[in-house]
Amino acid sequence: MFCDSVATVHLTDIVNKKKREAHLCERCARERDLLPQQAGQPIDLKALVNLMMAPDPAPAAPAAVAPLNCPKCGMTYAAFKGEGRFGCAHDYDAFAAILGPLLERVHRGTAHAGKVPAGARTARLDALRGEMAAAARTEDYEEAARLRDLIRQMEATQ
Amino acid sequence: MNLDTLLPNLGEWLRGTGPESDVVVSTRIRLARNLADYPFTGRATAAQKGEIVTRVKEAVGRVELPFKLDYHDVPGMTVLDRQFLVERQLISRELAAVLEGPRGVAFDAKESASVMVNEEDHLRLQVLRSGFALDDAWADIDKLDDALEARLPYAFHSQFGYLTACPTNVGTGLRGSVMLHLPALGITKQIDKVFRALQKINLAVRGGHGEGSRAFGDLYQISNQVTLGKSEQKILGEIKEVILTILQYERQARAVLMKERRQAEQDRVARALGTLGSATMITAEETMELLSVVRLGINLRLIDDVPATAVNQLFIQTQAAHLQKLVGHALDGEERNAARAKYLKTRLRELGSHR
Numbered sequence: 401m402f403c404d405s406v407a408t409v410h411l412t413d414i415v416n417k418k419k420r421e422a423h424l425c426e427r428c429a430r431e432r433d434l435l436p437q438q439a440g441q442p443i444d445l446k447a448l449v450n451l452m453m454a455p456d457p458a459p460a461a462p463a464a465v466a467p468l469n470c471p472k473c474g475m476t477y478a479a480f481k482g483e484g485r486f487g488c489a490h491d492y493d494a495f496a497a498i499l500g501p502l503l504e505r506v507h508r509g510t511a512h513a514g515k516v517p518a519g520a521r522t523a524r525l526d527a528l529r530g531e532m533a534a535a536a537r538t539e540d541y542e543e544a545a546r547l548r549d550l551i552r553q554m555e556a557t558q
Numbered sequence: 559m560n561l562d563t564l565l566p567n568l569g570e571w572l573r574g575t576g577p578e579s580d581v582v583v584s585t586r587i588r589l590a591r592n593l594a595d596y597p598f599t600g601r602a603t604a605a606q607k608g609e610i611v612t613r614v615k616e617a618v619g620r621v622e623l624p625f626k627l628d629y630h631d632v633p634g635m636t637v638l639d640r641q642f643l644v645e646r647q648l649i650s651r652e653l654a655a656v657l658e659g660p661r662g663v664a665f666d667a668k669e670s671a672s673v674m675v676n677e678e679d680h681l682r683l684q685v686l687r688s689g690f691a692l693d694d695a696w697a698d699i700d701k702l703d704d705a706l707e708a709r710l711p712y713a714f715h716s717q718f719g720y721l722t723a724c725p726t727n728v729g730t731g732l733r734g735s736v737m738l739h740l741p742a743l744g745i746t747k748q749i750d751k752v753f754r755a756l757q758k759i760n761l762a763v764r765g766g767h768g769e770g771s772r773a774f775g776d777l778y779q780i781s782n783q784v785t786l787g788k789s790e791q792k793i794l795g796e797i798k799e800v801i802l803t804i805l806q807y808e809r810q811a812r813a814v815l816m817k818e819r820r821q822a823e824q825d826r827v828a829r830a831l832g833t834l835g836s837a838t839m840i841t842a843e844e845t846m847e848l849l850s851v852v853r854l855g856i857n858l859r860l861i862d863d864v865p866a867t868a869v870n871q872l873f874i875q876t877q878a879a880h881l882q883k884l885v886g887h888a889l890d891g892e893e894r895n896a897a898r899a900k901y902l903k904t905r906l907r908e909l910g911s912h913r
Contacts (some may be wrong), residue, residue: 409814463574473597485678485723487601489594489713492728499725503718506726508760509787515700517707520714557688 469493525554560640565883566733569669569686572874573865576689579810580857582801583737583777583870586647587695587794589703590722590731591681592713598678598723599657607660614675615625617709618664621703625666627673627744632662638669638888641879647686653677656680671702678723679731681706690801692734692794700790715732719786726744734797741776741854742811753778760784770773775846775873776854780804817857827855835906839895845876845902853880864909872905 405425445525468477475487477495479549486492492499503510516524571584593600593613596606618627632640632653640654649663653674661676673680683706684698715723719729727733743749753763764779780801781794815823830851834840841846853869855861874880876898881887885897 407657439818453734473601475601483600485600486598486725487717488597489592492715494716499718502725503728503786507784509729511717511787512715512729512794512818513787514719514732514789515703516719517712518704518716519707520716524716530568535711 468495468498491545521554523550561635561642562883564642564646564669565880567650567669568867568871568874571647571670571688572663572867572870573688576691578690578805579866580856581738581740581805582690583693583739584686585695585734586684586686586735587692587699587732587734588678588685589681589683589699590720590727590733591683591703591706592721592723593680594711596680596815599678599680599738600723602659602676610680611662611675613666613710614673614681614706617706618673620709621702621705623705624669625668625671625812627664627666627671629664629782630662631674633660639881641885644881645874645877647728648684649674650677650682663668664754671698673702677725681710690736690805692736692798696735696790696794726783727785730788730790732785732790732793733781733869734783734794734904735779736797736801738778738780738801739776739850739853740778740804740808741850742815743804743808744776745815746811748807748811748832749794756800757781759796759800761797774843775850777846777850805909808874812854812858820860823858824860825854826851827860830855831861831906834902835910836903837899839892840899841895842877842898845898846873849873849876863905868905868909872902875905876901 405427408426409416410423455458469475470487470491470492471538472490473487475491475494477498480491487497500510514543528547530553532544532547533542535547562839565570571586574583575584584629593610594604594887596610601609602610603646615629618629621627630643632649635643637655640649643649643663644651644654646669648665648669649672653661653676657677659676661674662676663672665672670686672684672686675686683702685695685702687695687698715721722728722731740749740752743752748880754762760783762779762781762783764781765774765777780797784793788796809874830848834852835843849869850863852864853866856864856866856869875884878894879892881897881901884901889897
């Protein structure tokens with residue numbers, strides 16, 4: 401025992417068939433360099449995400465971060481980092497590259513699964529019908545069937 | 559419309575009736591929406607905000623709904639009127655005092671539906687209900703949303719859903735919150751345990767008066783944080799499930815109180831009423847704490863001469879802006895405490911004389 405704290409580190413070593421035991425608190429153990437260096441530390445997820453989203457692009461991933469500013473409202477990634485708010489609806493496309501991990505962290509999901517405005521719904525159905533027809537023309541029947549099911553599903557949940 | 563006409567009334571949501579109203583004070587759902595073709599409020603110019611106000615006013619005036627929404631401009635309002643609307647939960651502190659430029663709120667006479675314009679998002683729709691009524695509130699706000707959407711093109715994305723200024727609201731843009739009165743869990747010191755469990759499943763807990771507010775008077779607001787990747791029904795269903803569990807805990811704790819210390823509770827309620835009816839200076843915080851005890855006393859049937867609605871009314875009428883409106887002029891802190899005590903004394907005497 402080296403101090404009054406509760407011993408949480410228990411060492412046993414055997415040298416020349418002689419057993420030695422030591423019981424120390426974590427601080428004493430660290431002071432005496434008895435603990436292995438922090439190699440086995442658990443991964444800090446938050447820090448990792450921050451790293452991925454850092455305003456200064458790490459040289460390893462410049463492609464994903466470099467073009468981030470919105471052509472419509474001029475919002476830059478640094479400004480978004482600072483304010484935490486987007487400037488306009490187009491930012492969601494302009495910043496799509498970094499949005500994925502952010503949304504995953506906040507919502508544990510990245511795709512809308514709720515209400516769809518009537519207007520957007522009609523447009524989406526039209527687009528899907530067009531895609532289905534195109535798939536049928538190129539004889540990609542598997543894709544056409546998938547789209548048909550998707551359209552039916554959307555129509556059913558009206 | 560002069561806001562003073564609202565003063566003697568009580569918003570529908572404060573009636574203190576509705577399902578599970580012994581524990582659940584009120585239910586609120588809000589939807590964040592933005593108009594396509596305009597930058598979000600934070601980046602919009604004053605002229606653009608003005609256009610948005612004009613368009614929303616026009617749409618709000620024409621929607622066919624069971625209730626009529628009247629629009630009120632915030633910049634033209636006195637500080638007191640703004641604070642008054644904050645206390646009635648019709649506008650946010652941000653819309654009242656932080657944001658700038660053209661902005662306002664439309665709400666109905668019962669104060670059960672409101673639409674804030676140029677808050678963090680162009681539109682913040684809200685429906686308030688008394689008691690535990692997430693399904694009813696959703697039905698109402700869904701209709702209001704459809705009616706506005708028919709006249710105002712919303713910013714919507716096929717992958718991300720309804721687009722919002724802050725990505726924490728994107729997707730459904732929905733925040734469902736339920737205000738709970740949990741005095742017995744407080745007394746039996748189980749409240750922290752309940753809230754730690756809630757945070758693990760991604761529900762937020764706040765004091766009764768919204769973001770950043772402390773839990774005065776054992777009032778707590780439980781709401782969802784996730785808005786993307788789940789349907790509205792799923793989000794509301796998850797809140798519902800949790801609330802039902804908390805309801806059970808609170809009622810169990812109340813039953814224990816009644817079994818093990820009925821006399822002591824009776825005494826606490828009587829003393830709370832005594833203080834409220836005889837103090838000559840009293841702060842808003844102390845008033846909330848004492849009213850909470852009285853509310854519990856009513857629900858435990860330890861007293862039967864004070865109606866629950868009256869307590870709800872006192873909760874709101876004793877807040878700063880309401881008091882100043884009741885008195886008819888501005889009051890500083892000390893004057894407010896004296897006016898609050900005087901008002902409580904008068905109201906409780908009136909209630910007593912109806913015994």
